[in-house]
Amino acid sequence: MGNESEGRPVILSRGARTALAAVMALGLAFVYVPLLVVLISSFNTDRTFGWPPSGFTVDWWQRAWHNEGAREALLTSVKAGLGATAIALVLGSMAAFAVARYQFFGREVVSILVVLPIALPGIVTGIALSNAITTSLEPLGVEFGLFTVIVGHATFCVVLVFNNVLARLRRTGGSLEEASMDLGAGVFTTFRHVTFPAVRSALVAGALLAFALSFDEIIVTTFTAGASVQTLPLWIFSNLARPNQAPIVNVVAAVLILLSVVPVWLSQRISSDTAGGRL
Amino acid sequence: MTRTKLLAITAAALIALTACGDDGGDDASADGGDTGTSTDQGFTPPDLKALDKLGEPEGEVNIVAWAGYVEDGSTDPAVDWVTPFEEETGCQVNVKTAPTSDDMVNLMKTGQYDVVSASGDASLRLIASGDVEPVNTDLVPNYADVFEALKMKPWNSVDGVAYGIPHGRGANLLMYNTEVVSPAPDSWSAVFDDASANSGKVTAYDSPIYIADAAVYLMATQPDLGIENPYALDDEQFQAAVDLLKEQNAHIGEYWSDYTKEIQAFKNGDSVVGTTWQIIVNLAQADKAKVDAVLPKEGATGWSDTWMVATKSEHKTCAYKWMDHIISPTANAQVAEWFGEAPSNSKSCAETADAKHCETFHADDEAYFDQVWYWTTPISQCLDGRTDVQCKDYGDWTTAWQEIKG
Amino acid sequence: MSQRDTRQPSPARRLSGVLHRHPVLRLTLLLAAPMLVLVVIYLGALAVLLVSAFWTTDDFTGEIVHEATFDNFRSIVTTEVYRTVTLRSIGVAAVVTLICAVVAFPMALFMAKVASPRSRRVLVVLLLTPLWASYLVKAYAWRAMLAGEGVVNWALAPFGLAGPGFGLTATVIVLTYLWLPFMVLPVYAGLERLPDTMLEASSDLGAKAGRTIRSVVVPLAFPAVVAGAIFTFSLSLGDYIAVQIVGGKSQLIGNLIQGNAGAANNLPLAAALAAVPILIMVVFLLGVRRTGALDNL
Numbered sequence: 001m002g003n004e005s006e007g008r009p010v011i012l013s014r015g016a017r018t019a020l021a022a023v024m025a026l027g028l029a030f031v032y033v034p035l036l037v038v039l040i041s042s043f044n045t046d047r048t049f050g051w052p053p054s055g056f057t058v059d060w061w062q063r064a065w066h067n068e069g070a071r072e073a074l075l076t077s078v079k080a081g082l083g084a085t086a087i088a089l090v091l092g093s094m095a096a097f098a099v100a101r102y103q104f105f106g107r108e109v110v111s112i113l114v115v116l117p118i119a120l121p122g123i124v125t126g127i128a129l130s131n132a133i134t135t136s137l138e139p140l141g142v143e144f145g146l147f148t149v150i151v152g153h154a155t156f157c158v159v160l161v162f163n164n165v166l167a168r169l170r171r172t173g174g175s176l177e178e179a180s181m182d183l184g185a186g187v188f189t190t191f192r193h194v195t196f197p198a199v200r201s202a203l204v205a206g207a208l209l210a211f212a213l214s215f216d217e218i219i220v221t222t223f224t225a226g227a228s229v230q231t232l233p234l235w236i237f238s239n240l241a242r243p244n245q246a247p248i249v250n251v252v253a254a255v256l257i258l259l260s261v262v263p264v265w266l267s268q269r270i271s272s273d274t275a276g277g278r279l
Numbered sequence: 280m281t282r283t284k285l286l287a288i289t290a291a292a293l294i295a296l297t298a299c300g301d302d303g304g305d306d307a308s309a310d311g312g313d314t315g316t317s318t319d320q321g322f323t324p325p326d327l328k329a330l331d332k333l334g335e336p337e338g339e340v341n342i343v344a345w346a347g348y349v350e351d352g353s354t355d356p357a358v359d360w361v362t363p364f365e366e367e368t369g370c371q372v373n374v375k376t377a378p379t380s381d382d383m384v385n386l387m388k389t390g391q392y393d394v395v396s397a398s399g400d401a402s403l404r405l406i407a408s409g410d411v412e413p414v415n416t417d418l419v420p421n422y423a424d425v426f427e428a429l430k431m432k433p434w435n436s437v438d439g440v441a442y443g444i445p446h447g448r449g450a451n452l453l454m455y456n457t458e459v460v461s462p463a464p465d466s467w468s469a470v471f472d473d474a475s476a477n478s479g480k481v482t483a484y485d486s487p488i489y490i491a492d493a494a495v496y497l498m499a500t501q502p503d504l505g506i507e508n509p510y511a512l513d514d515e516q517f518q519a520a521v522d523l524l525k526e527q528n529a530h531i532g533e534y535w536s537d538y539t540k541e542i543q544a545f546k547n548g549d550s551v552v553g554t555t556w557q558i559i560v561n562l563a564q565a566d567k568a569k570v571d572a573v574l575p576k577e578g579a580t581g582w583s584d585t586w587m588v589a590t591k592s593e594h595k596t597c598a599y600k601w602m603d604h605i606i607s608p609t610a611n612a613q614v615a616e617w618f619g620e621a622p623s624n625s626k627s628c629a630e631t632a633d634a635k636h637c638e639t640f641h642a643d644d645e646a647y648f649d650q651v652w653y654w655t656t657p658i659s660q661c662l663d664g665r666t667d668v669q670c671k672d673y674g675d676w677t678t679a680w681q682e683i684k685g
Numbered sequence: 686m687s688q689r690d691t692r693q694p695s696p697a698r699r700l701s702g703v704l705h706r707h708p709v710l711r712l713t714l715l716l717a718a719p720m721l722v723l724v725v726i727y728l729g730a731l732a733v734l735l736v737s738a739f740w741t742t743d744d745f746t747g748e749i750v751h752e753a754t755f756d757n758f759r760s761i762v763t764t765e766v767y768r769t770v771t772l773r774s775i776g777v778a779a780v781v782t783l784i785c786a787v788v789a790f791p792m793a794l795f796m797a798k799v800a801s802p803r804s805r806r807v808l809v810v811l812l813l814t815p816l817w818a819s820y821l822v823k824a825y826a827w828r829a830m831l832a833g834e835g836v837v838n839w840a841l842a843p844f845g846l847a848g849p850g851f852g853l854t855a856t857v858i859v860l861t862y863l864w865l866p867f868m869v870l871p872v873y874a875g876l877e878r879l880p881d882t883m884l885e886a887s888s889d890l891g892a893k894a895g896r897t898i899r900s901v902v903v904p905l906a907f908p909a910v911v912a913g914a915i916f917t918f919s920l921s922l923g924d925y926i927a928v929q930i931v932g933g934k935s936q937l938i939g940n941l942i943q944g945n946a947g948a949a950n951n952l953p954l955a956a957a958l959a960a961v962p963i964l965i966m967v968v969f970l971l972g973v974r975r976t977g978a979l980d981n982l
Contacts, residue, residue, distance in 0.1 A: 012897070027792045094715045123946075124731075187704045218820060233820070233821060260818075261810065264814055
């Protein structure tokens with residue numbers, strides 16, 4: 001029984017559905033109110049986030065536009081994000097294939113190992129890597145810089161790609177690949193024509209989450225960046241402390257939020273399953 | 280199942296093992312008191328040489344400094360003594376502000392910075408660890424005009440060897456909200472014995488060195504403890520200071536190390552009384568906060584800062600040029616007025632915008648600064664000269680500070 | 686009949702053949718790079734850090750003294766402040782995780798089972814977008830909101846109430862706010878996989894919505910909730926920035942680690958303190974293996 005609306009059966013009572021909708025609305029409000037505060041503050045004449053706002057000005061937006069430090073930091077963050085995502089894509093999918101398609105001793109260990117960088121607190125990862133670089137790698141000539149930042153980010157971005165690809169591989173099963181090989185396609189051809197298209201959207205979802213995580217990461221970055229590299233979060237950190245610069249940070253944040261809708265929306269269109277991707 | 284049990288048993292065994300066993304004791308391996316050329320600072324500095332002569336400016340200089348010391352116009356367009364320096368020498372200035380001396384020592388350890396504005400509680404540590412080298416004062420022409428009282432002091436020299444260029448000095452003040460805290464306080468009791476009047480809105484500097492402020496208060500209120508020097512505290516004196524601070528903790532709203540957070544807190548009314556620097560008072564007042572500051576009658580802790588050159592610096596010429604610039608009469612006057620401290624260059628008193636600046640800040644008044652206890656690193660060899668007891672060293676202060684914050 | 690193809694196979698084809706015949710080789714090649722990075726670089730760095738926990742620092746010069754000793758671990762276990770802070774941090778992390786789970790579950794249920802497919806997409810976008818807003822900016826926004834003259838007090842004033850101000854409550858609120866999407870997404874993914882037929886069957890058997898949710902949905906979604914809990918728990922356990930911004934004078938274990946690794950320049954003690962959350966999380970991960978949460982991430 002139950003009338004069908006938009007093709008799906010009604011499975012919960014109206015009361016339950018209304019209650020859930022209410023919680024959803026409240027949840028979304030909770031999530032977005034502080035962001036609105038940020039947006040409004042970026043127009044506030046008062047530099048120290050007083051409330052209610054004392055005046056309206058677009059001065060901060062103008063100054064943000066001309067702020068070189070912000071632009072450089074943005075570029076550095078993008079570079080770091082792309083680097084970390086690339087590494088994560090390669091390593092994550094390789095590990096996912098290994099775990100999904102093969103039975104071997106220590107398969108569970110691989111899963112845990114991949115999760116570990118993101119499961120352990122950022123500060124632990126941060127000081128571990130920083131210490132390792134200072135004691136073991138600097139004598140070898142590896143210096144703090146963009147490279148160390150990328151490596152640091154890659155360690156916890158791998159799991160995001162890994163989970164998405166693994167979930168997809170588990171769902172599609174290996175039979176298509178077997179069939180392809182039975183028909184005479186080699187390993188590489190099978191990958192190109194059969195496997196890759198199947199996991200492509202999982203790769204995109206994973207890549208997007210990895211990039212987002214790397215882009216906003218501050219704790220591990222603080223410890224692996226050194227003096228010369230400033231990613232956007234580091235720039236924000238040092239500028240939120242300075243009275244004249246703090247409102248500019250609000251502007252940067254507001255811009256990021258508005259711009260980020262685009263890639264997120266795109267990834268949703270591309271991915272065939274509506275799940276937001278595996279964390 | 281068995282694996283988790285094994286893990287639990289191992290963990291428990293490990294904990295039991297470490298909890299028992301005799302206390303290895305922390306040896307103060309800092310004293311080089313027995314070997315060769317020791318100093319009365321209680322350690323032997325590494326054998327390093329100062330720079331011989333200046334070369335070509337290297338094009339950049341990386342500075343670790345207190346917020347407000349290296350202004351390039353980004354805080355306030357009218358406040359800029361960096362751009363003239365960059366234009367004159369071609370040395371691009373990259374500054375990293377640090378909130379506490381501990382952070383500065385740490386940053387200098389990375390070897391990525393060239394020059395640092397070290398307070399007395401950082402300078403000796405930097406010298407002892409070899410992170411900074413002696414300074415050749417002949418290469419700094421403006422050094423000749425520095426007040427004699429600041430040259431070759433225990434915190435910026437060892438065994439007659441100069442390790443830095445004096446920057447300026449000042450005292451930590453008591454800031455209060457003029458509307459909430461009235462009548463105007465004149466004693467540190469506002470944050471200690473009487474802190475309960477403003478419970479939850481008291482603030483204090485977030486660094487172990489703040490223990491000295493409690494000791495300064497005890498010098499006046501509990502003279503039978505016999506504290507002569509707030510950085511030379513034996514077990515009993517130290518415990519008294521720590522207890523005082525634990526009592527204070529109950530009334531603290533938040534500790535501050537980032538000066539903008541303190542400005543915001545006073546502006547919002549989240550903090551109404553606490554320690555401060557003059558620059559914070561100035562900026563808060565400029566932002567229409569109803570605050571004022573006073574040097575309480577018990578005296579105060581303070582700082583006498585020194586510019587020091589990193590041993591591993593790759594930009595030493597620019598570093599020396601920066602030091603010469605920052606103590607030049609004009610720049611030294613500018614920074615002293617902006618930060619609210621006494622300048623180190625005697626000629627800058629003629630260049631301050633406020634003609635009475637040097638007078639207000641007691642630039643030449645040694646009697647005044649006798650009441651100000653410059654930040655100094657506590658060591659186990661008592662700084663007040665006592666030899667019959669061991670004093671608490673900075674490691675003890677750090678551990679105690681974490682306990683105080685709870 | 687077709688002629689025998691006598692061309693030599695291309696190198697790619699030959700390699701493909703080799704790989705096809707030797708699955709172990711394939712596996713090794715696949716695992717080599719990820720394991721190299723994770724084991725050598727990550728685990729290696731962790732090991733080096735934990736080894737330094739057995740050393741001490743000279744108090745004056747700050748140089749590390751390379752003599753093995755249990756001093757650091759002893760002081761962690763015996764000093765009261767470390768015990769208090771550890772328990773406080775675990776408490777905060779647990780509370781945040783609980784609140785996140787309670788709030789996220791209805792939201793995820795709505796998205797998975799009630800919302801139409803098109804609005805589902807919109808909702809996911811709405812939930813993912815704030816992840817791009819800087820963590821710091823969000824924390825400072827909350828600082829402004831919770832300040833004496835901030836939004837929260839201003840909104841509650843007409844009712845005669847006041848906001849929590851800065852402190853542990855504020856820290857919990859902010860951490861919950863920051864990590865909520867990390868709980869909603871895995872739970873949503875898990876609920877999406879739950880077949881509608883199960884719920885239909887349950888209601889056919891006479892269960893009302895509440896009963897269905899309690900007895901059917903929650904147990905099946907539990908692994909997904911645990912998966913989300915891994916994130917919220919670990920992210921809260923090690924956090925030191927949010928508590929510095931809105932926590933007033935509170936300290937969590939992340940602050941102690943960061944303080945010792947940084948300003949206090951006592952890396953061995955910081956490493957010893959870091960061993961605590963490592964231990965907690967490893968135990969947590971080993972424990973949740975059985976719930977199947979790791980498949981739900």
